[in-house]
Amino acid sequence: MPAKADSRPEISIGYGWDSHEFKSGVPLKIGGVNLAHSKGLGGHSDGDVLLHALTDAVLGAIAAPDIGTLFSPSDERWKGADSALFLAEALRRMKAAGYSIVNLDSTLILLQPKISSYAGEIRQKISELLAISVDRVSVKAKTPEGMGTENAAIAHAVVLLKRAARAPRRAQVKKLSR
Numbered sequence: 158m159p160a161k162a163d164s165r166p167e168i169s170i171g172y173g174w175d176s177h178e179f180k181s182g183v184p185l186k187i188g189g190v191n192l193a194h195s196k197g198l199g200g201h202s203d204g205d206v207l208l209h210a211l212t213d214a215v216l217g218a219i220a221a222p223d224i225g226t227l228f229s230p231s232d233e234r235w236k237g238a239d240s241a242l243f244l245a246e247a248l249r250r251m252k253a254a255g256y257s258i259v260n261l262d263s264t265l266i267l268l269q270p271k272i273s274s275y276a277g278e279i280r281q282k283i284s285e286l287l288a289i290s291v292d293r294v295s296v297k298a299k300t301p302e303g304m305g306t307e308n309a310a311i312a313h314a315v316v317l318l319k320r321a322a323r324a325p326r327r328a329q330v331k332k333l334s335r
């Protein structure tokens with residue numbers, strides 16, 4: 158009997174968005190990189206707005222629950238947590254679903270600090286966290302002209318996944334047992 162056709166799409170796109178308010182007395186971390194600035198980003202965990210948007214993009218591409226559902230802001234375990242943990246869990250789920258990352262694009266919207274001098278370092282850090290080459294990682298930055306969001310950092314991220322050549326393990330086991 159032939160194995161059931163794999164219904165997973167060949168490619169899958171994911172999108173994530175996040176915002177955090179600037180707050181005094183906390184370090185500023187964006188894309189896993191510490192930035193020199195007088196304020197950091199508030200909220201649960203380390204407030205890494207870019208890693209949160211990226212985590213939601215990866216989770217969205219496989220139609221998994223979002224970051225707030227998997228890592229509730231009210232859960233004490235995630236207070237001050239390194240957001241790289243959230244991205245690692247999204248990657249684990251992505252691999253289990255049988256996908257790998259083709260590329261990602263992102264945009265940060267914030268007044269200060271200027272991201273241009275950090276963009277290379279942020280791209281490098283994200284490429285390491287995702288274990289993909291840096292030429293597949295784009296980080297752009299804009300200032301919030303006329304938006305009235307001067308005291309916030311906003312991040313948008315899109316990620317494209319491709320289906321791995323091999324079928325997911327469960328399907329293979331099923332096939333072998335016939």
Ligand SMILES: [Zn+2]
Binds near residue numbers: 200
């Ligand atoms: Zn967030």
